[in-house]
Amino acid sequence: MSQGNAPQNQSIVEYQIERVVDETSTETRIVVLSRKDGDPDAFPIWIGAAEGHAIKLALDATVTPRPMTHDLIKSFAEHLGVTVRRVVVSDVRNSTYYATVHLGNNGVERILDARPSDALALALRVHCPIYIAEDVLARRSTANLDAWLAKLESKRIGAQPEVREI
Amino acid sequence: MITQMHLKGLMFDPYNNAYIVVLRDEDGSEMLPIWVGKSEANSISMALENVGPPRPMTHDFMKSFLDAYDAKVLSVVITDLADHTYFAKIHLMYGDSEYTVDARPSDAIALALRSQAPIFAKESVLTKQSSEELEQWLENLKPEDFGKLDSGEEK
Numbered sequence: 001m002s003q004g005n006a007p008q009n010q011s012i013v014e015y016q017i018e019r020v021v022d023e024t025s026t027e028t029r030i031v032v033l034s035r036k037d038g039d040p041d042a043f044p045i046w047i048g049a050a051e052g053h054a055i056k057l058a059l060d061a062t063v064t065p066r067p068m069t070h071d072l073i074k075s076f077a078e079h080l081g082v083t084v085r086r087v088v089v090s091d092v093r094n095s096t097y098y099a100t101v102h103l104g105n106n107g108v109e110r111i112l113d114a115r116p117s118d119a120l121a122l123a124l125r126v127h128c129p130i131y132i133a134e135d136v137l138a139r140r141s142t143a144n145l146d147a148w149l150a151k152l153e154s155k156r157i158g159a160q161p162e163v164r165e166i
Numbered sequence: 167m168i169t170q171m172h173l174k175g176l177m178f179d180p181y182n183n184a185y186i187v188v189l190r191d192e193d194g195s196e197m198l199p200i201w202v203g204k205s206e207a208n209s210i211s212m213a214l215e216n217v218g219p220p221r222p223m224t225h226d227f228m229k230s231f232l233d234a235y236d237a238k239v240l241s242v243v244i245t246d247l248a249d250h251t252y253f254a255k256i257h258l259m260y261g262d263s264e265y266t267v268d269a270r271p272s273d274a275i276a277l278a279l280r281s282q283a284p285i286f287a288k289e290s291v292l293t294k295q296s297s298e299e300l301e302q303w304l305e306n307l308k309p310e311d312f313g314k315l316d317s318g319e320e321k
Contacts, residue, residue: 050205054224066251066270069206069224073231079258079265080235096221103234110234117229 006070012088015043017120020056031055031120033130042139043132045089045097051117058124070121077126081105084126087119089135092140168243171198173275176211187275189244189287196243196292197243200252206272213279225276232281235260239281242274245289 014036021044029052033043034104047055054070056062065073079085083104091098099119100111113121123130171189174197179186184205189198202210209225222230228234232239237260247251254274269277278285 048205050203051224064252067230067268067273069217069273071226072222072256072267072269072273075267075269076228076231076237080237080260081266082231082235098221101227101231103231104233112227112230113222114227115221115223118222118224151167159237 007143010088010090011134013134013137015053015089015130015132017059017124017130019040020052020059022052027125029101036129043089043137044162045116045117045120046118051115051121054121055117057120057126070118070125073122074125077103084122084128085109086131087123088131088133089116089119089136092136097136138142167183167289167312169196169286169289169292171196171244173210173214176207180182189285191287192293195216198287198292200244200271200275202272205272206276210249210272210279211274213276225280226288228273228277229280232258239277239283240255240264241269242269242278242288243285244271244285244287244291246288248295252291276306289319 015033016036018034021031021032025139027049028077029047029049031052033045035041043114054068057064057068058070063109063151066069069156074084074117084098085102085104086117088100088102097113099116101114101122103110120130169191171191173190173204174190176234176252177186177188179182179201182201184201185204187200187202187207187210190196190202211242212219212223213225219226237258240257240259242257243255244252254269254271256267256269256277258267275285277283
């Protein structure tokens with residue numbers, strides 16, 4: 001049932017999905033978010049290959065012959081007259097990110113617990129804003145991020161010149 | 167006419183590097199194989215085994231979305247088969263109204279299993295897909311085929 005992991009009224013910052021980074025050797029993908037206000041900051045979230053695919057389809061505005069799983073959730077929302085207002089990466093515990101999906105219907109807000117990958121895949125399809133809680137931004141491990149960025153930079157040289165600096 | 171189907175099993179198809187959801191009718195005379203992707207198979211398998219994952223998987227999230235609004239899945243129906251693509255409908259009860267939502271069978275089945283909703287197939291789908299085809303396919307499958315991942319021809 002509806003439940004939130006994070007306290008209400010938490011400070012949040014708006015982000016957007018930059019891209020999905022493929023690691024072809026593994027079943028892991030990295031979805032990279034950037035600040036909507038243009039401040040340089042990249043926020044990576046490690047997700048599964050199928051989840052990455054679901055996000056990439058929406059990011060590239062790919063039209064599939066049949067509705068994919070998150071298209072079906074969007075379709076349910078439309079049938080039920082429910083608006084997806086926003087999604088929030090609301091918490092991080094034991095290296096796992098948690099997200100909330102905020103739904104509106106007849107002036108009543110309901111908050112659902114979700115994996116960030118599902119929240120993001122849905123957000124792209126319904127064109128709702130994406131936020132990350134300040135608390136989550138403050139508590140992310142910078143050590144991991146630096147290691148990841150170093151790896152990405154070395155990979156990127158010559159390979160993907162179109163990718164902009166982060 | 168529609169026939170109620172039961173989930174008979176889930177197996178790996180080494181030829182297509184995909185998974186097959188096998189539906190069977192009550193008396194076992196009709197069999198309907200549906201080819202699905204790996205993540206869809208995984209989701210169906212988790213519902214079958216009643217595994218509660220530590221975090222909600224996509225279809226669990228879908229279910230909690232419907233639960234939040236007391237929308238009930240009445241049934242799902244496999245409605246059509248065209249060019250090896252199956253079509254399904256999800257019948258929902260919300261408030262006093264019934265809604266029919268277009269879906270892929272893999273999503274419909276994954277949701278039906280989580281909602282204890284019956285799964286039906288239209289008779290026309292069953293006649294199109296004769297169960298002989300599957301049995302023949304199964305007969306041709308040799309034990310050494312299992313685990314062969316990369317040589318499958320494209321569907």
